[in-house]
Amino acid sequence: MEQELENTTTRTINQDEILQAALRLFAQKGYFNTSLTDIKDAVGLKTTSGIYQFFKTKQAIAQTLQENILDSLSISIDDIRRRNRKASEQLREIVDLLFKLTDEAPEIIVFLLFVKTNDFLPEQPPLLNSAPFNKIKRIIQNGIKEGEIRTLDPLLAYSYFFGIIQHTISMVLTDALPKSAENYQAQAWLAAWGCIAKK
Amino acid sequence: MEQELENTTTRTINQDEILQAALRLFAQKGYFNTSLTDIKDAVGLKTTSGIYQFFKTKQAIAQTLQENILDSLSISIDDIRRRNRKASEQLREIVDLLFKLTDEAPEIIVFLLFVKTNDFLPEQPPLLNSAPFNKIKRIIQNGIKEGEIRTLDPLLAYSYFFGIIQHTISMVLTDALPKSAENYQAQAWLAAWGCIAKK
DNA sequence: GTCTATACGCCGATAGAC
DNA sequence: GTCTATCGGCGTATAGAC
Numbered sequence: 001m002e003q004e005l006e007n008t009t010t011r012t013i014n015q016d017e018i019l020q021a022a023l024r025l026f027a028q029k030g031y032f033n034t035s036l037t038d039i040k041d042a043v044g045l046k047t048t049s050g051i052y053q054f055f056k057t058k059q060a061i062a063q064t065l066q067e068n069i070l071d072s073l074s075i076s077i078d079d080i081r082r083r084n085r086k087a088s089e090q091l092r093e094i095v096d097l098l099f100k101l102t103d104e105a106p107e108i109i110v111f112l113l114f115v116k117t118n119d120f121l122p123e124q125p126p127l128l129n130s131a132p133f134n135k136i137k138r139i140i141q142n143g144i145k146e147g148e149i150r151t152l153d154p155l156l157a158y159s160y161f162f163g164i165i166q167h168t169i170s171m172v173l174t175d176a177l178p179k180s181a182e183n184y185q186a187q188a189w190l191a192a193w194g195c196i197a198k199k
Numbered sequence: 200m201e202q203e204l205e206n207t208t209t210r211t212i213n214q215d216e217i218l219q220a221a222l223r224l225f226a227q228k229g230y231f232n233t234s235l236t237d238i239k240d241a242v243g244l245k246t247t248s249g250i251y252q253f254f255k256t257k258q259a260i261a262q263t264l265q266e267n268i269l270d271s272l273s274i275s276i277d278d279i280r281r282r283n284r285k286a287s288e289q290l291r292e293i294v295d296l297l298f299k300l301t302d303e304a305p306e307i308i309v310f311l312l313f314v315k316t317n318d319f320l321p322e323q324p325p326l327l328n329s330a331p332f333n334k335i336k337r338i339i340q341n342g343i344k345e346g347e348i349r350t351l352d353p354l355l356a357y358s359y360f361f362g363i364i365q366h367t368i369s370m371v372l373t374d375a376l377p378k379s380a381e382n383y384q385a386q387a388w389l390a391a392w393g394c395i396a397k398k
Numbered sequence: 399g400t401c402t403a404t405a406c407g408c409c410g411a412t413a414g415a416c
Numbered sequence: 417g418t419c420t421a422t423c424g425g426c427g428t429a430t431a432g433a434c
Contacts, residue, residue: 012417030318032231035409048410050418058410116315119229128375155376156367156383160390163366168358176327177354184355191359195394211399234427247428249400257428 011044015054018043019068022061027110031062031120063121069112073132081135087143088193094136095165095189102169102181110173113166136162140196150198157196164192210243214253217242218267221260226309230261230319262320268311272331280334286342287392293335294364294388301368301380309372312365335361339395349397356395363391 021042025034036048143149168188171177220241224233235247342348367387370376
């Protein structure tokens with residue numbers, strides 16, 4: 001039983017609290033099932049008005065959320081590419097990151113990979129054309145050029161590889177697979193890499 | 200340029216027209232971006248009232264749609280299991296069916312695989328526990344028992360196999376892959392089966 | 399079976415006092 | 417930066433005439 005800590009004094013909210021609450025709610029219930037009233041409750045405001053100090057519209061909250069997540073992922077991938085030279089190593093570390101996030105910050109993975117952001121952010125490019133995923137596609141292209149990955153349409157290689165990774169993560173998040181993501185990480189990597197690796 | 204055929208006389212609608220229009224709209228714009236007004240327009244009614252002759256709520260439309268699709272898929276899978284004995288053959292035909300539907304009735308595949316029905320049909324079991332997908336899981340279990348599929352967690356085998364299939368179909372539907380589904384069917388099957396086949 | 403008319407709730411959003 | 421108060425609008429749904 002969780003004890004509600006009633007604050008008699010006025011709460012002071014910042015932009016990040018709103019984003020965190022919205023991320024959790026969007027991931028749990030979906031964007032359209034989440035009202036500003038829900039977000040206001042989650043951050044401990046009395047009315048929705050306070051939210052408008054930070055965001056003009058509900059859409060803007062979702063957009064900021066997506067930008068932040070994509071930016072952060074993009075930076076992580078840059079870092080991974082800097083520290084590793086081979087495509088296999090780079091992809092391996094990206095998989096590590098995604099599985100680690102699945103356990104430690106599932107809302108981020110749900111919002112990134114499984115919420116259909118296009119339904120409420122129609123202006124945004126599809127995930128596959130976002131900066132971080134363009135970088136992943138480039139890693140695969142390099143892997144093919146260097147002979148690490150067998151010769152096939154880079155987009156198909158991407159599709160096979162991340163199909164396995166994403167589907168496995170999805171099954172962890174829906175509890176179709178009973179254990180935490182880290183328990184499936186090594187096997188999923190082997191299957192996904194084996195699917196596109198040369199020889 | 201499409202010529203609007205204005206009907207001066209009153210249109211008479213049946214349940215199936217509503218379902219077809221709703222399927223198309225839900226697949227295109229999503230459930231929450233589709234209003235009864237949209238559906239009414241699509242079937243050529245003047246007001247939404249006529250819809251209520253067939254469905255009590257908007258939810259009920261979506262639920263009927265899902266039931267119909269799952270039933271139809273379940274029957275197809277029964278048929279496939281009857282006509283083939285080996286897991287490889289059965290899975291191969293299921294893949295054939297899904298790719299064929301992707302080209303010929305993409306709305307069905309979108310609604311079945313890519314619309315998050317749980318957001319508006321929270322009472323329904325997750326796709327993985329629906330009748331047709333239970334049958335697919337059973338095919339995989341048999342494949343493992345018969346030594347066609349390598350020994351691994353049946354759920355992981357499912358995840359790898361359908362991860363590849365679904366992701367490839369998804370990329371066709373979003374035009375990330377430029378050609379029609381049938382062009383990728385053979386390769387995707389090889390990758391997916393190779394991922395779980397013994398030896 | 400389709401229409402007119404209407405109810406009504408919820409939600410996103412704004413104005414302005416404190 | 418948070419509150420009170422309020423608004424307009426849309427979307428679902430209903431009652432009842434034809």
